[in-house]
Amino acid sequence: MKDTLRIGSAFIGVIVGAGFASGQEVLQYFTSFGLMGILGAITATVLFSYLGMVLVWLGSRTKTTSHKEAIHRISGRYLGTVIDYVIIFTLFGVGVVMIAGAGSNLNQQFGLPYFVGTTVMTILVILTGLLKVNRVVSIIGSITPFLIFFVVLISIYSLITMQGPLATLDQEAQSIPTTLPNWFISSINYVSFNIAVGASMSIVMGAGEKKPKTAAIGGLAGGLVLGILIILSHLAIFSKIEEVGSLDMPMLGIVSNLSPILGIIMALVIFGMIYNTATGMFFSFTARFAQTETNKFRTVFIVTMVIGYLASYVGFTDLVSYFYPLIGYLGIVLMVALVVAPYMIKREGTRK
Numbered sequence: 001m002k003d004t005l006r007i008g009s010a011f012i013g014v015i016v017g018a019g020f021a022s023g024q025e026v027l028q029y030f031t032s033f034g035l036m037g038i039l040g041a042i043t044a045t046v047l048f049s050y051l052g053m054v055l056v057w058l059g060s061r062t063k064t065t066s067h068k069e070a071i072h073r074i075s076g077r078y079l080g081t082v083i084d085y086v087i088i089f090t091l092f093g094v095g096v097v098m099i100a101g102a103g104s105n106l107n108q109q110f111g112l113p114y115f116v117g118t119t120v121m122t123i124l125v126i127l128t129g130l131l132k133v134n135r136v137v138s139i140i141g142s143i144t145p146f147l148i149f150f151v152v153l154i155s156i157y158s159l160i161t162m163q164g165p166l167a168t169l170d171q172e173a174q175s176i177p178t179t180l181p182n183w184f185i186s187s188i189n190y191v192s193f194n195i196a197v198g199a200s201m202s203i204v205m206g207a208g209e210k211k212p213k214t215a216a217i218g219g220l221a222g223g224l225v226l227g228i229l230i231i232l233s234h235l236a237i238f239s240k241i242e243e244v245g246s247l248d249m250p251m252l253g254i255v256s257n258l259s260p261i262l263g264i265i266m267a268l269v270i271f272g273m274i275y276n277t278a279t280g281m282f283f284s285f286t287a288r289f290a291q292t293e294t295n296k297f298r299t300v301f302i303v304t305m306v307i308g309y310l311a312s313y314v315g316f317t318d319l320v321s322y323f324y325p326l327i328g329y330l331g332i333v334l335m336v337a338l339v340v341a342p343y344m345i346k347r348e349g350t351r352k
Contacts, residue, residue: 003209007218009144010205011052012226013276014198021147021273022101023244023251026233028321029190031241032178034170040187041234045227047191047335052223053216054338055199059206060215067200068288075337083337086330088288090196092308093323095281099125099312101274104248109256109267114313121271122309125278129286129301143272148229150266154254155232158239173241179325188335189328195338196331197277200284282308 020026030037030044062070067087072080102121103114162169180186202219209215237250243257244250252270256263283292286304290297 003211003214004218004221007056007205007209007215008222008225009142011056011198011202011219011222012147012229013144013273014201014205014280015194015226016144016147016229016273016277020230020233021251021270022105022249023233023237023254024248025190025324026230027176027237027245027250028178028324029180029186030183030230030234031173031237031245032176032180033183033186034173034238035166036183037173037234037238038231040183040190041227041231043184043187044191044230045224047188048194048223048227049220050223051191051195051335051338052198052202052226053220054341055195055202056206056209056219056222057212057216058338058341059203060209060212062203063207064203067203067284070203071199071334071337079333079337083334084288086327086334087196087200088285090193090327090331091200091281091285091288092304093327094197095278095285095304096308096311096314097323098274098278098281099308100314102271102278103312105252105267105270105274108247108249109252109263117271118309118312121275121278122305124275125282126302126305128275128279129283129305130298143269143276146269147273148225150255150269151229151232151236151251154251154258155236157258158236158254162239164242169238169241172245173238176241176245177321179321188332189325192331192335193324193328195335196327197281199334199338200288201280204284204287 030040033040058070062073064070068080068084071083071087075083099118099121103117106112106117106120107114178186180189206215206219209218233251236254237244240250240254240257244253247253249270252263252266255266282301282304286292286297286301290300
């Protein structure tokens with residue numbers, strides 16, 4: 001049970017970064033479609049539960065130290081190469097978005113210059129990335145319970161204090177700009193994007209679990225809880241759409257309106273979740289090119305972080321609006337491969 005909870009928390013921690021914890025992802029992918037966003041969130045919950053289970057199980061089953069071997073095993077040499085490059089592109093890109101999110105987070109809540117958040121985050125991730133894999137997984141999973149607590153608290157508060165007719169809120173929500181065409185494609189795109197984001201680190205941490213069944217249950221639990229958090233976040237933002245719809249970080253805005261002190265705590269929790277995902281992204285990216293815990297790994301990791309830091313100055317909201325959907329469309333190939341992965345692996349075993 002302990003290992004299951006550890007894996008589940010780490011899976012959520014890898015997926016949940018600046019975009020989700022701040023509410024910006026949920027705002028664009030679900031709340032911008034109004035009440036229909038609920039159907040999108042439910043669809044995402046089902047997909048996350050299954051794909052989370054498969055990802056971590058795949059890592060445990062293949063015992064690989066990077067995602068490349070596992071991906072090639074379930075999708076073949078040529079398609080596997082395409083998926084591999086999509087994941088590599090995603091890992092670096094999302095890592096950059098996380099650094100940008102750290103700048104926006106401290107700027108919105110504390111009024112600090114943008115570069116303060118980006119610089120602090122970069123330094124923290126560099127220091128963490130030099131640790132052993134198991135230690136990194138433990139750190140990533142440790143902050144997740146705090147986010148779950150705040151999302152539940154915010155949702156209850158928002159629903160209890162909701163004002164105005166649903167039709168008005170629905171109309172206001174649908175006025176939020178989004179690059180996605182409808183709630184169904186948006187939910188598929190969102191899951192696809194996040195699976196591309198979390199695939200590499202999930203496979204790596206799954207490889208550290210000896211029992212594939214334990215890994216699978218942990219991934220399933222993590223995906224299910226993640227889906228529930230999406231539903232709750234959507235309801236919270238929808239309920240307060242008139243107040244926070246224009247903010248970079250709507251969830252942080254709701255908490256700050258509830259209590260300035262809680263707003264400070266929430267800002268720190270969001271910063272922690274950004275740190276989680278940034279660490280997972282840059283660690284997995286580097287692990288693709290260099291063996292972990294070696295001098296080569298440390299050198300590549302530090303150089304990658306410096307480049308990511310410079311790229312983060314494009315801006316947080318713009319990166320979420322355009323980069324995330326692009327990765328979502330590219331990641332659909334990976335999502336399909338994961339759906340059939342268990343059957344591919346079992347058929348392989350039968351042949352042997």
